[in-house]
Amino acid sequence: MTQQLPEKLTSGVLAGLETLYGINAEDKDVTLQSTRREFDGEFTVVTFPLTRLARKKPEQIGAELGEYLKETLPEVSDYNVIKGFLNLVIADRFWIQFLLNTAAADTFGIAEKTDERVVVEFSSPNTNKPLHLGHVRNILLGWSTAQLLTAAGFDVKKVQIINDRGIAICKSMLAWQRFGDGATPQSTGTKPDHFVGEYYVQFEQRFQEEYRAWQQTPAAAAIRSNDPKQRDAEEFWKSYKNTYFNTHSELGAAAKEMLLKWEDGDPETVALWNKMNGWVYEGFEETYRRLGVSFDKLYYESQTYLLGKDMVEAGLEKGAFYRKEDGSVFADLSDAKLDQKAILRSDGTSLYITQDLGTARLRYDDFGAKRMVYTVADEQNYHFQVLFELLKRLEEPYADGLFHLSYGMVDLPTGRMKSREGTVVDADDLMDEVIQEAYQSSLEREATSELSEEERREIIRKVGMAALKFQIIKVGPQKRMTFDPKESVDLQGQTGPYVQNAYVRTRAVWRKAGDRDLSAAAEYTQLEPAERELISHLYAYPTLLRDAAQQYDPSVVAMYCYELAKHLHKFWHDVSILNADSEAAIAFRLSLCRAVGNVLKSGMNILGIEMPERM
């Protein structure tokens, strides 16, 4: 297949316009789309925009163009015109040959690997508490985008930067030191990252107690009476919390002191820090493994937080940044509709953004990638606009290939997740729940009853994880989504298991078919509607992957897999495969099942979803 069908049709239309009307039109004048299901045909030319050029009615153009295409292109077997829409019916023999020659390949749709490298960052958690539902969306999105880019031919490197330092981990450390009594994950039988998280929570609780007690003191009353806005008590104390932590709080002072000790390299503090982070990593490792994700390289903030200063210097020399009298460095981004942005403190120390400048360069040095994707929630949109603008002004070689894969936060039916209110949905618990759900559901079925306990557990795990992952990935990244863990995750309808089920059916019929000679497939001539729909859908797969990769949007792939599965189920219902009335039909339909199964597996693999052979 040297030329893709849409391109061929487009150039056919252009030739037709030239021959029929003497018009010299361009590709962009031709609107080609897939035909809506309620009409005959697979491709549709919209003729409204041509009326101005041809100076004829849309219906007339449609009819004349349709006739022309039918005459000149062997792929076009028929056409019909409805108002300004010319629907083209593609010849059965074209579809049949496409299926047998092209779609049958295992790597169908997957682009050949190039050496163009792209770094995809995702997850990047703090080490003070376990991963939750928000991380899950991030991880699934990042992973599937990485897979998608791989399928599009890029050489992808998956990385995360672990926020292993700072005040948060010090809080956990301090709480463990003071209240832990030497307990360990082993001694309490707790998953290690959860163990550390419990101390983080405990710190917050103790701090709140301390804060509330302090609010009763005369010193506190004096401060509140000076509130210029005269807010009520609750509101005032809420807004004062941070200041309290930094000025009056004993626990706050102790945590900050610990941070300073850590920065000084105090051996005891560093040892404690290593111990607790070690526990967290052990726990994260298990969660990642269960989610089926991995990384090519891990960056640690403790090793990168001082980077970027030299780039600030370079920016100063270049005149891209300026130094204030107090020694702080700023960038004036007002001409890019961004603000004055601080990039170095007056005492010369780094800021968050300084570090990000440094790690961008570090990654470029490590991988030579001219494209970098940052999977980070949309609350940081502004930060990344600034970061990318700064890198552009520094004339970094990768500055044009930066992409913030921004996604909406995950809400619960009750609203936003709040750790303070204990409404955070834990990642491990969530996986347990969906797998439990899949288990309950499997009890009602017998399809796997002859398998071993071990095999059945494996299937249930795949089904549960598919439900969870599909549910999250199918929503477009930019969209804020509501996730209801109480209803857990559906296993029916527009879901991962629905797609798996379609795949399982294609496998089942192949098992039943055994070693059958399929050479008769080529003699098949007349497609059933369900077959034509399936094949034309398969035909769209390579283009779809390319488009999805271009948009960094895995949800497109999820929706595609669902649609394909739906067509397969419909096909399954409408026609017989092994009981078909000719050997050609049997062989052809088996080939079709194989191709559909391959694409389903391929597409779901991009989403990080495993396909069972039975379920």
Next chain:
RNA sequence: GGCUGCGUAGCUCAACUGGAUAGAGCACUUGACUACGAAUCAAGAGGUUUCAGGUUCGAAUCCUGACGCGGUCACCA
């Protein structure tokens, strides 16, 4: 308040980037298993695409305004 994103069936989401009668799933009603697997299929009901204007052959999509809901506006990360 400035900037920014979003608002589609009761609920969760689509809509090929300006095209046809706005589509799926869940939930609800009804039908189909001695069939290659019913985690399936088929049918029904469900909409003034938040509202008001504008642009044009044509708007959920683009422009203006209003309303509602987020996010963000640190020498924090």
